[in-house]
Amino acid sequence: MIKITFPDNSVREYPQGTTGIQIAESISPRLAQDVLAVGVNGQTWDLTRPINEDASVKLYKWEDAEGKHAFWHTSAHLMAEALQALYPNIKFGIGPAIENGFYYDVDNEENPIKESDLPVIEAKMMELQSLSEPLIRQDVTKKDALQLFTSRNETYKEELISELEDGTITIYQQGQFVDLCRGPHLPNTAPIKAIKLLSVAGAYWRGDETRKQLTRIYGITFPKKKMLDEYLDFLEEAKKRDHRKLGKELELFAFSQSVGQGLPLWLPKGTMLRDLLEQYLKKIQKKYGYQQVMTPHIGQKELWITSGHYAKYGKDSFQPIRTPQEGEEFLLKPMNCPHHCEIYKTAPRSYKDLPLRFAEFGTVYRYEQSGELHGLTRVRGFTQDDAHLFCRPDQLKDEFLKVMDIVFIIFNALNFKNFEAQISLRDPNNKEKYIGTDENWEKAERAIVEACQEKGLDAKVELGEAAFYGPKLDFMVKDAIGRRWQLGTIQVDYNLPERFELEYMGADNQKHRPVMIHRAPFGSMERFVAVLIEHTGGNFPLWLTPEQAVILPISEKYNDYAKKVAAYLEENDIRASVDDRNEKIGRKIRDNEVKKTPYMLIVGEKEAENDEISVRKHGEGDKGMMKFTTFAEILNQEVESMMNAWQK
């Protein structure tokens, strides 16, 4: 007998070789039906794999990430089985479960899979699923595995196997389909009741641009048809929050083919929103000792040769601007750091002057690959809420922590609760990609890791994701359909101060090198606004919304009174307008609900007599009458408290 420990620490005895599914059956038939995989001493196993020693066991259902993972991984195999049945010469790459569903990379050489083929593949999957074929796990030697997949002409699998260690190789078979696979899987395909193949895409083999591009087929499956319908509904709903759609509907920004790809035009309302965000951050930065600076949009090419950016990005960027002067070349600035370094150098600095914090909403231009452009989140011209902090080494951690505070203030004000933090460090195996000494890198990386620890911030560490001049701490927020975008960023840099020969005079009367922090709490105004639109669905907080109130006269007879109210509100810094169209009140209300204006102020005979308004709140309805002066006071108080919450 073996002892099985459950998550609640209860222990039961089972015969040696008991499987996860048998354990589930011993507890309840319902559980046996719902269970998808089993955790054995922290590893996820197949339900049919015998457990031969004492173990702590957790049964995973659909609600558990591990359960979904096994479900979707098996679905990927089911799709592969269907593909093989339909296209006998198809070759398989990899086919994992992902956050929402699964994919398989395939190579159907002469006849690549197209979107129009998906329904046929789906139908075949259904057909095979109805057979409820078992997935059979088998340990194999490297030799046998190579032989098996070579005989099947699976060249991609051969490559994968050749890199594996003998004795660790397992294969899974269901029906005619055999796959190199670590597992775990469902016992059989029976639970996969609802199937939807979503899209096809090109994907480079092993993520390497220089290698062959395979066809990646994305799909998702569920144990119930209803769950699939709900998921598809969710995707439909998410489309309504797409910032590109709302940006157009709410007249925030636009693109023009004549202006160029990835070069957004900010419309009046979008500009208002962006301005308000900038003012908010400026106010915070002022409190935190920043000084605003302004620098030109271009600079001599030599600036970026000095910084190292030209060597790394020069040929893939907007090309230099020439002048009538032979040999003179300027670059559109792709970042603000060199300019800010030059500001630092305008005066001799003393250790007493530091830290210096130069902030600028700096517009930069980067020639992103055409395929990368995406709404406002990835553009070729954008404005960073940039600042560069120059400090003494002993001030670094404190400065870094204060920058983190600003990021948290911003995220908090806009209700970004589910952000993820990522520490991006050097790839230790690929150091030639980076500039600067090992010593400086280690100092910088340590500073970030320690700052996160001090703040109790649970940050994921990613190797190889650092900028070429220094490590960074990034804050990522998801968009409406779950794509992650980097917003705030904080970077520690020992390298640029050296390249620009920045100095300060220490208390010891010796010259020292300052440390630099690059930081942008929003990241870029464009991307931040994009993610904000998707988070709010266009229902912006009152302090930020371009139009806070609209006055709706019942008929044209009350237009003059409406204008009087509007003038008062404007005098009191409230953004309001009059809807004086010749329409019925019901129509005006509807249109302004659709425009998501927070307050509708309805005025007719009753209101005009007493300097009153009828207040209607967006999404809530009629709030009754009040003096318009009272309304202005209440609204301004609300805005005030929202904008100053961070100071408490």
Added chain:
RNA sequence: GCCACAAUAGCGUAGUUGGUAGCGCAAAUCAUUCGUAAUGAUUAGGUCGCCGGUUCGAGUCCGGCUUGUGGCUCCA
């Protein structure tokens, strides 16, 4: 940049064997002067993204380009 898909009026869209473009909203005009999610009528608006080809004839078929969408790669 690569793979797949798409592009019809300001916006959203119909147009299924190729036969000369509809609809809704918005706009303009007129009537109506209205009390909490769409008043009615009339009018105007389209070289069907661009260039080329096939054809008696192309929104529709073919090729190239541009722009966009979903991914891959990239992201200072």
